[in-house]
Amino acid sequence: MSDKLIVKDLYKVFGKKPKRGVELLNKGKSKEEILRKNNLTVAVNNANFTVKKGEVFVIMGLSGSGKSTLVRCLNRLLDPTAGEVILDGKNISNLNDTELRKVRRKSMSMVFQNFALLPSRTVLSNVEYGLEVQGIEKEEREKKAMTALKQVGLSGYEHNLPSQLSGGMQQRVGLARALANNPDILLMDEAFSALDPLIRSDMQDELLDLQEEMQKTIIFITHDLDEALKIGDRIMLMKDGETVQIGTAEEILSNPANDYVKRFVQGVNRSEILTAEDVMAKPFTTVGGNQGPRVALKEMREHGINSVLVTEKRKLKGVVHIDDVYKAIEQGKKELNGIVKENEVNTVYPDTSIQELIEVTASDSLPTAVVNKENKLLGVVVKGSVLEALIPERGEDNVS
Known part of the structure; x- marks a missing residue:
């Protein structure tokens, strides 16, 4: 601006x-x-x-x-x-x-x-x-x-x-x-x-x-x-x-x-002031739906993860898990599109308060995806970053 x-x-x-x-x-x-x-x-x-x-x-x-x-x-x-x-x-x-x-x-x-x-x-x-x-x-x-x-x-x-x-x-x-x-x-x-x-x-x-x-x-x-x-x-x-x-x-x-x-x-x-945009981070990696399961497996191994987000033209499609990727490789599938879980990833907007994020991330092992109104993937929020944001700066509680 x-x-x-x-x-x-x-x-x-x-x-x-x-x-x-x-x-x-x-x-x-x-x-x-x-x-x-x-x-x-x-x-x-x-x-x-x-x-x-x-x-x-x-x-x-x-x-x-x-x-x-x-x-x-x-x-x-x-x-x-x-x-x-x-x-x-x-x-x-x-x-x-x-x-x-x-x-x-x-x-x-x-x-x-x-x-x-x-x-x-x-x-x-x-x-x-x-x-x-x-x-x-x-x-x-x-x-x-x-x-x-x-x-x-x-x-x-x-x-x-x-x-x-x-x-x-x-x-x-x-x-x-x-x-x-x-x-x-x-x-x-x-x-x-x-x-x-x-x-x-x-x-x-x-x-x-x-x-x-x-x-x-x-x-x-x-x-x-x-x-x-x-x-x-x-x-x-x-x-x-x-x-x-x-x-x-x-x-x-x-x-x-x-x-x-x-x-x-x-x-x-x-929890009422900070938002998803304040605590989100870039995902370790993403893959495209038209990419093959071997590409997804390579990314998972490289980053030490068991699931990876799937995007298409930077818009979030869902997630694929390592077990499904192994099965797709055994079956000779060439694309991920058939194994993408579209409803397993929680999504929030950038202005979602941390108070709301606590509820969203509490019981979910997957990162929460931060998207805009066009469903473009902006970042991810993990449970640890939400809890960390709620901790006051060192010594703040002792200010007289």
Whole structure:
């Protein structure tokens, strides 16, 4: 994937003469010392990261970590004190007001925690508001708004007022309003934090379903680790305005950058977070169905196995066992197709959780095959790799 957004050396300091704060940071002064001696608040300290096109990039941290300030610097709701925000090769930091309004209207849309709906407008009117501001004709903006409402499952509610909807439905309206502009990037600032846990989980699932269909670039702000691990392709963890670690969920869980990250991820249920894709490996070998039994026997002996997976044009057909291979050789058969067991191999998709894999692999002596929706063989999972993935990193349980 290509880089959609690049953030370079970004700082945000609040107070009089904020650039003085950046100078002091570059001289090695701490955030606390700068606040005490200069009455300057360092909110974002030298942020550097890239966001890929079509990626869900999660920025997370506790209250006061600087994550919400950072996301507001991306569309210049807050002007950075120093640094660059580059969208598709264009430095947003240098845009004039007219150019910046165009970026906010067409390139970046924001979904807020508190929904920010206009109470006197209908759902449809709320969703088309951004298009109305752009001067788009009524017929066209209603059409786009209705499409967005359908995407978030709110068809039939377009004439209701926000007060007539539940919290989860109101947040869907906010999401639809952002989608109606068809932005390049969605900025979601604690978008689900105000929702009840069950509704929040449902919204996370719906966002993932929408993302599979739309492939938008999404920058998602949260303080919730489980939420970050669930929806993020990559996660940036912040503390006191600084970036602590950037990586996939697996990378952060398995290789925490420091003790702070270790404490942050301590107690995470790996069985709910890790997936088949995280623990799968390439099969020792495979054979084609049109190949002969002697080829299969050679592969089994070479790799010390009693069964081998059979594929055709890289799609999984099944498995052949050594006893059947010997019989086929004795009978003079030239192909494996007649002895392939098609229903003996358990298959899962790459996003299958380890929690589900435990059940699948528990009583099966054969590896579990990981396939895509076209049944292409991607890898295999063995019982040992599932159990190994559930073991915390050495010393993790002893972090104080």
